[in-house]
Every structure is written in structure tokens, then in C-alpha cells.
Amino acid sequence: MRFLHAVYLAACIVLFISGIVEQRRHYANLRRIRFRILVNGIRGKSSITRLCAGALRGGALTTVAKTTGTAARFIHPDATEEPVHRRFGIANVVEQIGIVRRAAAYDPDVLVMECMAVMPDLQEINQTKLIQSTIGVLCNVREDHLAEMGPTLDDVARSLCRSMPVGGVCVTAELERLPILLKEAVRRDCRLIAVDPESVTDAEMSGFTWITFKENVAIAVAVAELCGVSRADAIAGMWAAPPDPGVLQVHRYRVEDRQMRFANVFAANDPSSTLMNIELLLERGAIERPLHVLINCRPDRVERNGQMGALVGQLDPARVILIGEPTRSAAAAVPPEYQDRIVDLGGRRDPEELLRGILSAAGSDPGETISLAAIGNIHGQGELLLARLERLDRVTPVAAHGGRS
Numbered sequence: 352m353r354f355l356h357a358v359y360l361a362a363c364i365v366l367f368i369s370g371i372v373e374q375r376r377h378y379a380n381l382r383r384i385r386f387r388i389l390v391n392g393i394r395g396k397s398s399i400t401r402l403c404a405g406a407l408r409g410g411a412l413t414t415v416a417k418t419t420g421t422a423a424r425f426i427h428p429d430a431t432e433e434p435v436h437r438r439f440g441i442a443n444v445v446e447q448i449g450i451v452r453r454a455a456a457y458d459p460d461v462l463v464m465e466c467m468a469v470m471p472d473l474q475e476i477n478q479t480k481l482i483q484s485t486i487g488v489l490c491n492v493r494e495d496h497l498a499e500m501g502p503t504l505d506d507v508a509r510s511l512c513r514s515m516p517v518g519g520v521c522v523t524a525e526l527e528r529l530p531i532l533l534k535e536a537v538r539r540d541c542r543l544i545a546v547d548p549e550s551v552t553d554a555e556m557s558g559f560t561w562i563t564f565k566e567n568v569a570i571a572v573a574v575a576e577l578c579g580v581s582r583a584d585a586i587a588g589m590w591a592a593p594p595d596p597g598v599l600q601v602h603r604y605r606v607e608d609r610q611m612r613f614a615n616v617f618a619a620n621d622p623s624s625t626l627m628n629i630e631l632l633l634e635r636g637a638i639e640r641p642l643h644v645l646i647n648c649r650p651d652r653v654e655r656n657g658q659m660g661a662l663v664g665q666l667d668p669a670r671v672i673l674i675g676e677p678t679r680s681a682a683a684a685v686p687p688e689y690q691d692r693i694v695d696l697g698g699r700r701d702p703e704e705l706l707r708g709i710l711s712a713a714g715s716d717p718g719e720t721i722s723l724a725a726i727g728n729i730h731g732q733g734e735l736l737l738a739r740l741e742r743l744d745r746v747t748p749v750a751a752h753g754g755r756s
Contacts, residue, residue: 373448376452377448377451377452377481378483380451380452380454380455381451381455381482381483383455383458384451384454384455384459384460384461384462385460385461385485386407386412386460386461386462386485386486386577386578387461387462387464387482387483387484387485387486388403388461388462388463388464388484388485388486388487388488388574389464389466389477389478389482389484389486389487389488389514389516390403390463390464390465390466390488390490391466391474391487391488391489391490391511391514392488392489392490392491392492392493392511392525393490393491393492393493393494393495393496393507393511393621393624394490394491394493394495394619394620394621394624395490395491395564395566395567395624396418396419396465396466396490397418397419397465397595398563398567398594398595398598399488399490399567399570399571400416400417400418400463400464400465401416401418401426401592401593401594401595402563402567402568402570402571402589402592403416403463403488403570403571403574403575404416404426404430404461404463404592405430405571405588405589405590405591405592406571406572406574406575406580406584406585406586406588406589406592407460407461407463407574407575407578407580407585407588408428408430408588408591408592409575409580409584409585409586409587409588409589409591410575410578410579410580410581410584410585410588411584412459412460412461412578412580413428413457413458413459413460413461414428414459414460414461414462414463415427415428415453415454415457415459415461415462415463416462416463416464417435417447417450417454417463417464417465418465418595419435419465419466419467422434422595422596423435423437424595424596425450425453427457428457428459430591430592430593432593435450444467444468444473444476444477444481445481446467447464447467447477447481447482448481450464451481451482460578461578462482464482464484466514468514469496469499469500470499470500471499471500471510471513472513474510474511474513474514475513475514477514478513478514478515478516479517483516484514484516484519485516485519485520486516486519486520486521486522486574486577486578487514487515487516487519487520487521487522487541488521488522488523488570488574489511489512489514489515489521489522489523489525489532490523490524490525490566490567490570491523491524491525491566492504492507492508492511492525492527492528493507493621493623493624494621494622494623494658495620495621504528505528505531508525508528508531508532508535509531509535512531512532512535512536512539515535515536515539515541516539516541517539517540517541518539518540518541519541519542520541520542520543520544520577521536521541521542521543521544522544522546522570522573522574522577523543523544523545523546523570524545524546524548524566524567524569524570525545526545529545544573546566546569546570546572546573547569548564548565548566548569549565550569550572551565551568551569551572555568555586556568558586558587558589558590559589559590560590561594561598561600562598562599562600562601562631562632562637563594563598563599564631568586568589571585571589572585572586575588598618599614599615599616599618599619599628599632600614600615601613601614601615601632601637601638602615602740602745603720603745603746604740604743604744604745604746605743605744605745605746606706606710606743607710609710609719609720609721610719610720610721610746611710611713611720611721611722611723612637612638612639612720612721612722612723613723613725613740614628614629614632614637614638614722614723614724614725615725615737616628616629616632616724616725616726617647617725617726617727617728617729617733618729619726620655620727620728621658622658622659622661622662625659625662625726626662626665626666629642629666629724629726632724638722638723638724639720639722640669640722641668641669641722642666642667642668642669642722642723642724643668643669643670643671643672643712643713643721643722643723643724644663644666644668644670644671644672644723644724644726645672645673645674645709645723645724645725645726645727645736646659646660646671646672646673646674646675646678646681646726646727647674647675647725647726647727647728647729647730647731647732647733647736648673648674648675648676648677648678648680648681648697648727648728649675649676649727649728649730649731650676650677652727652728653677653680655727655728656677656678656680656681656684656727657680657681657683657684658684659681659684659726659727660680660681660682660683660684660685661684661685661686662726663685663686663689664685664686664688664689666724668689668692668724669692670692670693670694670712670713670714671685671689671692671693671694672694672696672708672709672712672713672723673693673694673695673696673697674696674697674700674705674709674732674733674736675697675727675731675732675733676697676698676699676731677697678695678696678697678698679697681727682695694708694712696708696709696712699732700732700735701735702735702736702738702739703739705732705735705736705739706736706739706740709723709736
């Protein structure tokens, strides 16, 4: 028994020493990188990470970036990228150590990291132990992850502030809860910079070939200026930056004798972001009325299903098409005056049946164009639908610029 105890104690000592060695090596890697940027917030983190990286590359700074959103990517200094491979497909904040090690091998000027932590304690650990950012980004406070960071939006704001760099600087586009952010910044001796989206001109937005928002561009410009990059170089770098796989897009598809403008708004999970995105697309003419709204439901997102159903009154669609399950969680929240516009295609359907049902629900005459906005959550039936659409003939992508995130 004493022998087993001795072996156990020796193993613990070895693990303890290994941990100290790994920690010191990690901190040494961090010190090799002059500017470390941690992007946090509720919506748009992946896009902002890419915009910041592009802006800094525009200033000839050697920049490495990593996103965590729709598809986690490691972005090399030449803007090429590769998927982040995860054991068993499970995301873990500890993977940031390996990312920092890979980044340090380039001897970069800048590392831009998207925050992958949701729990408040993990957000703080991500900042203080794993990234130790010199510049923080807190893009916005929206109605999502309330179970982990809520229950109120004020609580969410305070939770997000735990990623602010102590003694550093933080950039934000959040205005509604700016007083809370300022108070939390003072507690951390952190200089808070609030950007003005309207400082970004329409001419600057016109250079993007993919849909982004003035708030996001304003944040990236401010971050670039903090790193010594001029506005002109930053904008040019952002124009050249590849978009995130989950970026807001609208595509035209030819389906039989009709055309369909399909707006993939799945990535905007919370109601306010969803509404802003659709209003932007309508304003820019990327989609048109009569508008059909498709809500994909998930059994583990019942609250969100209801939020999307309640949003119907503000979207004023001609049809509300429900897919996934349980669709009743969304249908029950649809305002009474829109109940007769619901077409329920819930349950597990194969992609062909799903597409036929949607086309039948839209009911457009031959030759007319269908505008369809897909909202809710991408997983499940939403993924099946997107995969089926990719096999259709694509006519011309519709682009839109400017607006709000």
C-alpha cells in the first residue's frame, strides 16, 4: 500500500512540475507577441476577428488570428487558413494554449483571438491565464446565453467585462449599456474606447464584397489605430480579408421555373440581431417583400424558438414557415394576427421533401422571385436545407453593405 501511495505522490509531483513548465513556456510565447487582441461580445465576434486581422495586415504587421464561430479557423499571416482540429469535435478553452504556441512560431506582431468562453469564470481565465490581451474588444451586449451570463442584459454586460485587460485598453460599439462598461473598466484600470459607427463612410463600406456592418468596421479601425496602422491601410486590409463562413449572405437560386433569394440569417441567434440583419437586407434590396420567414426549431433551444416566433410581428412576413422540432414552441409565440400565415413543416424531413414544402408554402407564381429569410438556429433541419440548396443552380450572389450589426 505504501508503494502505491509513493507512486501516486510521485505522479502528482511530476504532473505539478509539468504544469509549471507548460505555464512558463506559454507565458514566454505570449511575451513574444507585442499586441494581443481578445474579441468578446455576443454577436459578430468572428467577423470582427477577421476584420481586425485584415486591418492589421493592411498595415504590414505580421498577424495571426483564430476564430471560434460557425467554423473555427486558424488564420496564417498570409491570410490563408485551416480548420482548428478538435479531439472528439469538442471545443475547450485549453486549445488556446496550442494556438498561442503555433502563433508564436511566426514571431508575429499581433495575435487576434476570438473569445470562446461563455461561462463568466472561464471568460476571466481566458483573459488572465490564456491570452493576457493588451487590447480587448467587447463588441456588443445582446439577448443570448442568458442562462450562463444572465438573467438580465445588465448581468451579461458585467460578465463580458471580465475579459477586459487590466491596465490595458478595450474597444466597444455597445452604447445602450455603455455606463455599465465604463464602471467595470474603471474597476480594472482599463481605458474604454467607444466607437461611432457613423464615422465609417458609405464609400468605405462599398469596398466590401461580403455583408458586414459599420459597428464592426469602426471597431477594427480603432484597434488598427491602437497598433499604429493608418485608417486608409486598415480599410484596404479589411477589403481584402476573407469573410467568415457564417457571414450574412444572400444567394439567388434557380428552382424549377422560379428564382429564390435566400438570406441565411441563422448566425444571428438573438432577436435584435436577427431583426437588424433582415432590415438591412430589405433596405439594401438584397431581399424584397413579400417576404417569407423560415424558422428552424431545435429541441434544446425552446426559448430561442419562442423568441423567433415572437419576432414575426416586427418582420411582417407573408408566410411563416416552421421546420425542425418542436415547432409548437415557435408557433405559440407568433402573434395572433399572423397565426393564419403559419405553414408547419416540422419534424424530420428529407431535404427534397423540405425544399418542396417550402416552395409550396411560398406559393409564388411561375417566373416570380421568392424572398426567403432563414432564422433561428442552423443545426438539424437547417443544415439539411442549406446542403440541398447548394446543389441548386446559383444565379448571382446578392451583396449589401453598411448598416448595423
